[in-house]
Amino acid sequence: MGRYIVRRLLIAIPVFFGITLLSFLIMNMAPGNPVDMLINPNTPKEMLELKKELLGLNDPLHVQYLKWLGGFLQGELGYSFSSFAPVSQLIGERIGPTLLLASASLLLGILIAIPAGIISAVHQNSRLDYMMTALSFLGTSIPPFFLGLGLIYVMGIELGWLPTGGMTTLGGTGGIGDIILHMILPVTVLGVTIAGKKVRYVRASMLDVLQQDYLRTARAKGLSEFMVTNKHALRNALIPIITVVGAEIPLLLGGSIIMEQVFQWPGIGQLTMEAILSRDYPTLMGLNLIAACIVLSMNLVTDILYATVDPRITYS
Amino acid sequence: MQSLLRVVHGFALLTMLILLLSACTESNETNVGTTAKTAPPETKSVDAKADIEQAASKTLTIGIVNAPVTLNQINTQDNSASLAPISLLNDALLDVTDSAQFVPKLAESIETKDKQTYLVKLKSNAKWNDGTPFTTADVAFTLKLALHPKVDTSFKLQFIEGLNDIGKLDEGVTDIAGLRIIDSTTFEIKTKTPIDPLVFNERFGVKVNFLPEHILKGVDPEQLSTHEYFQKPTVTIGPYKFASHENGQYVEVTKNDNYYLDVPKIDSIFIKVLPAANLVAQLQTGEIGMNSLPVGLVPITDYDKVTGFDNVNVSSATASEPAELFFNIERLPDKRVRQAIAHALNRPLIVDQLLKGQAEIIDGGVPSSHPYFNKDIQPYEYDPEKAKQLLQEAGWDSDRKLTFLIPVGNKVREQAADILVQNLEAVGIGIDVQKFDFPTLIDKVEKGEHDITIFTRDYYIEPSLYFTTYKSNDPESVIRYNNPLVDELIQKGEQEIDEAKRHEIYNELQEVLHDEVPTLAVYSEKRLQVVSKNILVGKPLNLGTFNNVNQWDLATK
Numbered sequence: 001m002g003r004y005i006v007r008r009l010l011i012a013i014p015v016f017f018g019i020t021l022l023s024f025l026i027m028n029m030a031p032g033n034p035v036d037m038l039i040n041p042n043t044p045k046e047m048l049e050l051k052k053e054l055l056g057l058n059d060p061l062h063v064q065y066l067k068w069l070g071g072f073l074q075g076e077l078g079y080s081f082s083s084f085a086p087v088s089q090l091i092g093e094r095i096g097p098t099l100l101l102a103s104a105s106l107l108l109g110i111l112i113a114i115p116a117g118i119i120s121a122v123h124q125n126s127r128l129d130y131m132m133t134a135l136s137f138l139g140t141s142i143p144p145f146f147l148g149l150g151l152i153y154v155m156g157i158e159l160g161w162l163p164t165g166g167m168t169t170l171g172g173t174g175g176i177g178d179i180i181l182h183m184i185l186p187v188t189v190l191g192v193t194i195a196g197k198k199v200r201y202v203r204a205s206m207l208d209v210l211q212q213d214y215l216r217t218a219r220a221k222g223l224s225e226f227m228v229t230n231k232h233a234l235r236n237a238l239i240p241i242i243t244v245v246g247a248e249i250p251l252l253l254g255g256s257i258i259m260e261q262v263f264q265w266p267g268i269g270q271l272t273m274e275a276i277l278s279r280d281y282p283t284l285m286g287l288n289l290i291a292a293c294i295v296l297s298m299n300l301v302t303d304i305l306y307a308t309v310d311p312r313i314t315y316s
Numbered sequence: 317m318q319s320l321l322r323v324v325h326g327f328a329l330l331t332m333l334i335l336l337l338s339a340c341t342e343s344n345e346t347n348v349g350t351t352a353k354t355a356p357p358e359t360k361s362v363d364a365k366a367d368i369e370q371a372a373s374k375t376l377t378i379g380i381v382n383a384p385v386t387l388n389q390i391n392t393q394d395n396s397a398s399l400a401p402i403s404l405l406n407d408a409l410l411d412v413t414d415s416a417q418f419v420p421k422l423a424e425s426i427e428t429k430d431k432q433t434y435l436v437k438l439k440s441n442a443k444w445n446d447g448t449p450f451t452t453a454d455v456a457f458t459l460k461l462a463l464h465p466k467v468d469t470s471f472k473l474q475f476i477e478g479l480n481d482i483g484k485l486d487e488g489v490t491d492i493a494g495l496r497i498i499d500s501t502t503f504e505i506k507t508k509t510p511i512d513p514l515v516f517n518e519r520f521g522v523k524v525n526f527l528p529e530h531i532l533k534g535v536d537p538e539q540l541s542t543h544e545y546f547q548k549p550t551v552t553i554g555p556y557k558f559a560s561h562e563n564g565q566y567v568e569v570t571k572n573d574n575y576y577l578d579v580p581k582i583d584s585i586f587i588k589v590l591p592a593a594n595l596v597a598q599l600q601t602g603e604i605g606m607n608s609l610p611v612g613l614v615p616i617t618d619y620d621k622v623t624g625f626d627n628v629n630v631s632s633a634t635a636s637e638p639a640e641l642f643f644n645i646e647r648l649p650d651k652r653v654r655q656a657i658a659h660a661l662n663r664p665l666i667v668d669q670l671l672k673g674q675a676e677i678i679d680g681g682v683p684s685s686h687p688y689f690n691k692d693i694q695p696y697e698y699d700p701e702k703a704k705q706l707l708q709e710a711g712w713d714s715d716r717k718l719t720f721l722i723p724v725g726n727k728v729r730e731q732a733a734d735i736l737v738q739n740l741e742a743v744g745i746g747i748d749v750q751k752f753d754f755p756t757l758i759d760k761v762e763k764g765e766h767d768i769t770i771f772t773r774d775y776y777i778e779p780s781l782y783f784t785t786y787k788s789n790d791p792e793s794v795i796r797y798n799n800p801l802v803d804e805l806i807q808k809g810e811q812e813i814d815e816a817k818r819h820e821i822y823n824e825l826q827e828v829l830h831d832e833v834p835t836l837a838v839y840s841e842k843r844l845q846v847v848s849k850n851i852l853v854g855k856p857l858n859l860g861t862f863n864n865v866n867q868w869d870l871a872t873k
Contacts (some may be wrong), residue, residue: 032755045790046482054468054541082385082393083563084541090563102648149593156599164601165594170377170566170586264590266565274383279755 012296020072023288024065027281033057034081034279036268050307055081068285074217077289078282080275087286090271095290096259097167098267102252104187109194114234116195117202121210122229130197139196144255148189148262155185164266186263190255194248201244205237212236239310246302322345332422349580374582374870376851379604380612383564383589388546389525390462392470395775397611400587401567403527403862404556405549410521414634414857416687416777418517421577422450422553426521431510431813434520438501444528445550445557445572451500453523457529459492460485472519475507510813518777526553539603554582555866565589571662580866582854592727599787599846600625603869606847607854609633610775614844615728619672620845634685635857636678638837639729639772641736642785645834647767648718654833657768658696660743665698666732667839675839680826681773681782683840683856688779688819690826696836703743717746718767723757732838733770762792770792770838775859779822780810786834797834 018025052058056067071078077087118131130276156164163169167182209215210233217301218228253268268287307313382397389406392398403411409423420426424437442450462469463485473748478493485492494506505520511809528551535543547549550558555577556569567587588604596618598604607614614622623630643654658679666674678684679695718740722733730751737747752760761769774780783806788798805825812818829835847855854868855861 030756031759032757036755050465050482050484054466080544083547084386084388085547085563086542093563152594152597160601164597164603165590166565166588170568170588171601229838244746261591264565266562266596270564274385277753277755280384293755298399303588313631 001183001307005300008300008303016292016296019292020069020285020289021065023183023292024068024285025061027284028061028064030279032279034281035056036279070188072289077286079225080283081280082278082283087282090283091268091290094266094268097265098253098256098269101183101186101190101259101265101267102249102256104183105190105194106185106245106248106252108187108191108242109198109248112191112195113198113202114241114293118206118229120199120203121206124207129203133203136196136199137193139199141196142193144193145258145262147192148185151185151189152262161207165262186259186265190252190259192288193255194252197248198241198244201217201241202237204229205240206233209237211235235309239309242302242305242309246298246305249298250291253291253294326774338435341366350753374872375579375584375586376605376854377586377588378581378606378608378612378856379595379598379602380587380589380608381592381595382611384567384587386546387549387558387561388541389405389549390458390467390469390471390527391489391541394470396774397589400611400861401561401569404554404569404585404587404865405552405558406525406554408522408525409438410517412518412522412777412860413862413863414859414861415685416859418521419863422526423521426517428513428516431513432507434505434513434516436505436509438502438503439541439576442553442576443574444530444553445574447574448528448530449500449553450526450553450576452497452503453474453500454457454526454529455503456492456495456497457533458524458527459495460490461527461532461535461540462524463492463538466538467540471524473524475509475511475519477508478508495592509811512778512813512815512818513786515778515780519764522777528552553577555862556585558779559584569732575866578866582865585865590647596622599628599848604848605851606854607845608855609843609845609858609861610636612856614846616671616674616841616844617728617731619674619844622844625846628846628848630849631855632674633845633856633858635678635683635840635842637683637773637775638678638681638840639726639732640681640773641836641838642769643834644764644767644769644794644796645798645838646764646796650710651832652706652710653712654836655696656703656710656712656743657740657745658833658836659699659706660739660745661696661704661736661836661838662697662698662739662791663695663838666735670728670735671839671841674842674844675853676842677839679830679833680837681785681835682779682826686779688782688822692823693826693856696833700739700743707744711742714744715746719748719750719765720753721757721760721766721769722749723754723769723771724751725754728841729770729772736770736838761794764792777859779818780806783822783825785803785810786829797836799828799832799834802828 033052034055035048035057056064059067068078077091079086080090083090116136120129123129152164155162162185163182168178213231215228216267218232223232256265256267257269257272259265260267261273264270268290271283272287274280275287329727378400380397380400384398384401385395386393386398387401387405389402392402407421409421409426410418411421412418422438422442426434426436428434430684438450438452444450461467462471463473463479463483465484466486472483473479474481476492476494478485478489478491480486485871496504496506498504505516507516525544531551532543546560548558552558555572555575557572559568559570561567567586570584571582590598592613594614595604595607595612599607599614599622622628641858648654663677667673667677676684677695679693680690682689715852720733720737722730724730737749740747757769760766773782785793785795786797786802787806788803802825804829805821809818809821809825812821843858845855850871852869852871854865
């Protein structure tokens, strides 16, 4: 297992550099450049040229990439073209809130989806099952931004119970309670969306397993229905779910771009949007890097979890 | 058996639920722990202080829809969002009111006899917020650093003697020939040629902010932009001082007790970044005290909604810089076609329906409140028949489709553009609409891929700045216009230093441009000022919002 992990990590290195090269090229292919934002008939062309020169944008593309790579290998991600703050600091400030939002939502999503899926499967074709399926369908089909805006309107404005956005109260005393209060709406929205999708996977997977012969054997041995469902069936039903959830994590970070806009959540989604709109190349590269790391490591973690959950799978 | 099963499942569900709740709180705590660690220690002390003063402190939150990108006072990148915190943190020699009048700040007086040497006296009591006196040494330090060839700055000081055409020092030159320090509170600026004092007042008086020499002395110019001072500019000279900045979220400033003018009455101000939709919502809930101009716009389409809120006062600012159509003259060389377009547009409909009457119609780019606005020009009337006739005279090819590039981001402008497209199609001009984000749009414009585009220019006090667009010297400009008469008038206007003669020149220039229609204003918005009833003094303005911020006040609850 140890050797397997090491090998996977070694393979990840060239993949990782490939990703940086590709994202660098694609980013530079996008029309416009950081200095275009400053275009103004009253700024002399020479001034814009000087700005480009100072930002290093006049170098040939491969030189720009190698410069960036050189910095990266020394642990430097460079400075943002718009705020001139170190990129590592910008991302460092934002990654925490994003992970907080993503993990809480994922947790909520799973904790809703698994019991709901089990109940749905065990009571297949009952009224309860139809209700669950309908709810999951609703959760999947409501666009998150719409649900978000709706909840902001009802809970934030009409009822005034919850803050309409942000992560803390401005000028407030802060504290965990304040953050939790701000988290309720965005986590609910993301959690519901995730749960909506996952309930159907859990249900299908569980139904599959419930037909298996070994469960009949288990029942015949006199095991309680609780043990049969929650130990023997669930464990096997979870295997495909792990893949689905693992694949959800990068999606979740991508989806947070919209959610973070709606709720003004100070995460990397917001930063990404700003960086794209201002063609802030160093920040974008830093963000791509983080995304690449997350996707690669999540793939690895999913594969390892697979082996842990399913003894039939071994890596060598 | 059945009922037992149900009980078991109910129990399973309950356990899951409890697990869910406990897991949720647990994950919050651990994650919060990590974020708190990365937060700078300063924020904590500020928070603690805020705790003690909570009862008595006055806090104002101003809503803005684009994030301030920088707090660098010598390189604002002309970013309107950044100007809000920067102007709270920094005083320049002068400030400006919304009627484009100059008010002295750091300057005691600015005098000139020949319009070429400007004698500036600083207020003798002016001091940085750490108590260090502000002197001409800081002025010289700032200018030398900002104008260094390797330093990026937003200063546009080409007119000062000793600077090159882009307003920088040449490589290897360290002294500014046009700057003479007389004593610690007096200095003199000499310009290359005589200039209208308006130019000096705007570009030097208002737009030059200062750097503290005692903090930044000895810094390497090439490393200046990434210097940590600009991330946390704690020592500045302005009514407010830096407290905290969460990128993309808010900037917090607190009052400067060492301020050399009257100390502000409001203790702290938050400039809070949020989407336009939430801006209206938070004005309603009272989380935001006022919107801001020009980057915290309450969409005029929400006019009826905000006037219905009972906790705010709503007023309209003077008509602002208009959204303008820019024609690519290389592809639309016949002025009759451009005039036809002017007649084809149903601008009254846009103003009445889309903008609820909160706008006016002008043809040129100079706003009607500007001193150099030519009042005698009659806007082109909405007359589709006239438009068709002009098109026929010009021999318009009805199969031709015009490419209309529209920048996304300003919803009202996008909706107005949609109406324009319908108007043009109604008189037989085919339109191919393409919407892009701003950098992409600029890229396409530079390549000349547009026939028409639309955007809004900035507000300029100095009138010549409205006309640089029409010069023929830039082959990649938005309009690619080439008119010797216009070039000549522009040059005359730039060089003329007599105000009355300048008015004449610019009136004539506006008339010529009105006839030629290289650009056409669509509507000039009277932006909404939505201000909480708790705010006794203070409201957002098109220009110089914070010129009297130290007099602003809130009602105590």
